[in-house]
Amino acid sequence: MSSADLGGTAAGEAAQAAWAQVEVSRHPDRPYSLDLVQRCLDDFIELHGDRQGGDDAAVVIGLARLGGQPLAVVANQKGRTLEERGKRNFGMAHPEGYRKAQRLFTLAGRLKLPVVSFIDTPGAYPGVAAEERGQAWAIAQTLEAQLALPTPYLAVVIGEGGSGGALATLLADSVLVLEHAFLSVASPEAAAAILFRDAGRKQQAAAALRLEAANLLEWGIADEIVPEPPGGAHTDWDETARLLRPRLESRLLELTSRGFDPARRRERYRRLDGLFSA
């Protein structure tokens, strides 16, 4: 049964399951990064700006503590009200947002702080100004900064993990994914436009891309799927945070207590697909 054929029951179910994943991850009441940062971390202090002339509100950086451990925090941030959605640009960063993340990685390296990243972005902003200011270069340099980061690094995908924009803050030592979050090479709409020349076939694209979080665990891209309250994180933010916080704490403790070696992170992403022997 092919994933292109939605007539069959198995493929139809796969498409529905994959699409349900996308819809829950985009639910308007889903907790966004700051909602979970405030509930999972202690004493969050926001920092601002890339120190190169910009402060992109689609990316939030700051300092916090978790179980007494000081941390550097980087997060994609969506807006909930009309006004905030505009300010946060729907969580889609411009180059300044990626440079802001780079600044955070640099700060964390210098001050020997572990980094915790919250991922929730449809992708990098697809606009003229972003291209003019070097969107691709900014993302590439952020990938490089993550793989050079000398301190322990934990990432959690809490909603949408869209494309290169998500990858810019994902290349951690440990990657957690909320039960209804997803990570994709392109949004299902963009993938459908490319594959079928029809963005409307997004469900079919989501199924073909196998977007369910469980696959990320099977493929070794994620280390753990964090359960959400029944129905999804939007039903209960406090409960979502109550389920997430101990997982962050335990993963962070694991990373900070073992003999930490950032070369292991590069090795992880070098060998990730597991298809080729060294």
Next chain:
Amino acid sequence: MAISPAYARPRTVDSGFTCGACQRDFPMAQAAGSLYVCPACGHHSRISAHERVRQLADKGSFQEWDPDLAGRDRLGFVDTKAYVDRLAEARQRQQLPDAILTGAASICGHPVGLASFDFGFLGGSLSTAVGERLARAIEGSAAELRPFVCVTSSGGARMQEGVFSLMQMAKSVAALHELAEAHVPFISILADPTMGGSIASFAALGDVILAEPKAMIGFTGARVITQATYEQLPAGFQTSEFHHARGLIDQVVDRRQLREVLGRLLAVLGPSAVEGAGRLA
């Protein structure tokens, strides 16, 4: 596949070369002599990975690395056609296992690690096999202290490999870390087109970045930008010249001068410099 007599007939008449920009016709020998740059309007046609290596490497110097490295269909992907069938057709047509050719070579006498993308192979897109072959070429160059020269012509991620394709961006950047640790230079050459995941990872990280004239380069394609934002695109948007003017590309180089420019760069950055004779210890 049955070949109809019309196509099976030996070509006694040179089919000629038509410029994709100005539509003028030239004898194939003349087009090849000008490296498939239009003798009339200067338009740079896309060329295969094999042709690129022929143009850049010293005659007989190219020693292919990992010639048999091929990937597989991890997701069982089917869109309008099965991915396995797309792969089989591309392999047959392009005479490559996937969309990249890599190897050791010399350019104007300077040893290099050379990688060349093949746009004719599924748009030069980043598959696991492409990412692996690229990463091995980078690591091989680091190990042998060969400056690494990569000519990219790639639409970006390969949708049919889903998130595995996305992760090739990370893989290539992880490999580049080895090159940097070995203090070996990376010369990134952007050919038409260099888009999406390719320019947002390894291709943007060259110590020196060159581009062919009027190559399309950018993270998001113009069509998607227009659909997503309804923005008016400025003249010359996302061309090599556009990025050069914004400090993102070092030089725009005509293909007919590319080998010579590389020779001059490698004379400064080449192995004697890598080994510490020329640069600071």
